[in-house]
Amino acid sequence: MQLQHHVASKRFALTLLATALCACGGGADLGQQDATSMAPPPSATSTTVTTVNTPIEFNDTRNSFVVMPTATGFEVRKKFGPGIPVAVSRQAILKFSDVTVHLGIGEQSKTIPADELRTLVELYIAFFNRVPDAEGLGYWIGEVKRGMTIDELALNFYGAAVQRPSLTGYSATMSNADFVKIIYKNVLGRINDKAPTQEEVNYWAGELDKGIRTKGALVKIMLESAHKFVGHAEWGWVPQLLDNKIAVGKYFAIEHGLGYVDPNDSISKGMEIAGKVSATSTEAARTLMNVSDTSFNLLGTSASGSGVGDSRNCLNPDLYRQGVSHYTEMTSDIRSTGTSERFAVTYKANGNVNFKGQSAQEIVADTLLLSGQSAGVVSQVKTYVAIGSNEVVTYGSILSVKLNNTVNYEVTNTMTPPERMPYALVINQPYRQTTSVKMEITGNTMSFPETTSTNTTTFLGLESVSVPAGTFNACKLQSIGTSNGFDTYSYAWYVAEGDLRGMVAKVDSGDSVTVATKMSVNR
Numbered sequence: 001m002q003l004q005h006h007v008a009s010k011r012f013a014l015t016l017l018a019t020a021l022c023a024c025g026g027g028a029d030l031g032q033q034d035a036t037s038m039a040p041p042p043s044a045t046s047t048t049v050t051t052v053n054t055p056i057e058f059n060d061t062r063n064s065f066v067v068m069p070t071a072t073g074f075e076v077r078k079k080f081g082p083g084i085p086v087a088v089s090r091q092a093i094l095k096f097s098d099v100t101v102h103l104g105i106g107e108q109s110k111t112i113p114a115d116e117l118r119t120l121v122e123l124y125i126a127f128f129n130r131v132p133d134a135e136g137l138g139y140w141i142g143e144v145k146r147g148m149t150i151d152e153l154a155l156n157f158y159g160a161a162v163q164r165p166s167l168t169g170y171s172a173t174m175s176n177a178d179f180v181k182i183i184y185k186n187v188l189g190r191i192n193d194k195a196p197t198q199e200e201v202n203y204w205a206g207e208l209d210k211g212i213r214t215k216g217a218l219v220k221i222m223l224e225s226a227h228k229f230v231g232h233a234e235w236g237w238v239p240q241l242l243d244n245k246i247a248v249g250k251y252f253a254i255e256h257g258l259g260y261v262d263p264n265d266s267i268s269k270g271m272e273i274a275g276k277v278s279a280t281s282t283e284a285a286r287t288l289m290n291v292s293d294t295s296f297n298l299l300g301t302s303a304s305g306s307g308v309g310d311s312r313n314c315l316n317p318d319l320y321r322q323g324v325s326h327y328t329e330m331t332s333d334i335r336s337t338g339t340s341e342r343f344a345v346t347y348k349a350n351g352n353v354n355f356k357g358q359s360a361q362e363i364v365a366d367t368l369l370l371s372g373q374s375a376g377v378v379s380q381v382k383t384y385v386a387i388g389s390n391e392v393v394t395y396g397s398i399l400s401v402k403l404n405n406t407v408n409y410e411v412t413n414t415m416t417p418p419e420r421m422p423y424a425l426v427i428n429q430p431y432r433q434t435t436s437v438k439m440e441i442t443g444n445t446m447s448f449p450e451t452t453s454t455n456t457t458t459f460l461g462l463e464s465v466s467v468p469a470g471t472f473n474a475c476k477l478q479s480i481g482t483s484n485g486f487d488t489y490s491y492a493w494y495v496a497e498g499d500l501r502g503m504v505a506k507v508d509s510g511d512s513v514t515v516a517t518k519m520s521v522n523r
Helices: 002-022 106-111 116-128 134-145 150-161 175-188 198-209 215-227 235-257 263-275 283-289
Strands: 065-069 074-078 084-089 091-095 099-102 259-262 325-334 338-354 358-369 378-387 391-403 405-423 431-442 451-467 471-484 486-493 503-507 513-520
Touching: 002 065, 084 175, 099 134, 116 134, 116 150, 116 175, 116 235, 116 263, 134 150, 134 235, 134 259, 150 431, 175 198, 175 215, 175 235, 198 215, 198 283, 235 259, 235 263, 235 283, 259 503, 338 378, 378 503, 378 513, 451 503, 451 513, 471 503
Parallel strands: none
Antiparallel strands: 065 074, 074 084, 091 099, 099 259, 325 338, 325 513, 338 358, 358 378, 378 391, 391 405, 405 431, 431 451, 451 471, 471 486, 486 503, 503 513
16 A cells, blocks of 8 residues: 555656656537526436536536546546546536536637626626526527627526515516615615615616616616726726626636526525625635535636647757756646645666666656655656657656655566657647556565556647746647546646746646646756
């Protein structure tokens, strides 16, 4: 168990070095129901790719799973315990025990102009002071595309609100003055000591009484007014509060595609979330959402890429020239446990050596875990490679793990045939290779059988990536490892310019997201 624990804790450091050297190479409208809560359509359990109208049920909470983009859709994996990964389409509806996830809402949100999307989210805030749910928002996006005006939208939202007076505060018999007070509260945050004066209420109620304004027009004026107070000494908090509520609404409904299984929860809990937003912070609202898979984002899934650029920018042979060393500090956020690890890796080249009868360049990576359960554990990986101008060949590696400055065990991996990775890859064209790995262990009685796996690498293009270490133009690579009939997906971003070219800036391996916090090269 000790060996397994430490191999697991070091797995990312091993993978990081191996991939750094060897890897480069409108959705349909969702639902048609009322604005305040969209009841899920009839459910069905499935373990195959699904259609947009048939939810796939999972008998546990959303936080019990990781949802990861793939080349053709998404894959849903249980975080703990046994379970077969479920492949689903890009438009699938996932129904967990607590929430639903509409995977198509991210792409659907891009089918209308950004200002119209913002208006839709603002209407949820103005009429209900709640975050939208993905299914309901998807329906109204469809209505906007069909030409519905803001007045018509507002009328529909008002009609939905009066159906649930105990939750929304609206009723069919309420006065125009009461309507105005609610809009002041929801849009402008004007309550308690900042509540509107009677004169303000009477003016706008009079506009409604006389038919000079419609309720939709009044809401539009209030929203426009709120945005005009940016930087105002007394009322500058008003637009900031509204902007924060909009950001939280988009995070909930669009980035995470969320809604609640119980329709009434979509209203009541949506209102609770919006109620936690302040002019200075959204942290309490996000905490209330209880979303542990924070790297999941339907507006920027890892499976997509720019589709432009040259994969040769990913390789920098100079980094592995004898006499050159480079250093990386990284933070890894582990989705399944909600924990983080920090580690530092120093790389250097030792020149040519003999590995299993093969002349190869020895690259040494010394890793120190800076935090987490295994903080202070030191490991060393020696990888044996041949580095060309457009290709890297990997023969194998030796892992040494130390506890209390003593080498506890060594793990030698030998690849047959050697793993080849071309760097002159055509964009979006996969490169596939099958390799067997023999593992030999010294210092421990455990043994492992030889394993065979297929790795498929695709160069997705050059794009900008921002991490704590900086913002870089980077090569984005997708890697699919296939073993025993199962696929695992990971994505890596390699700096494609400047002195740090070829270094890893970010890795998304499904259950963890790792970003560089420091990078340097010593020549």
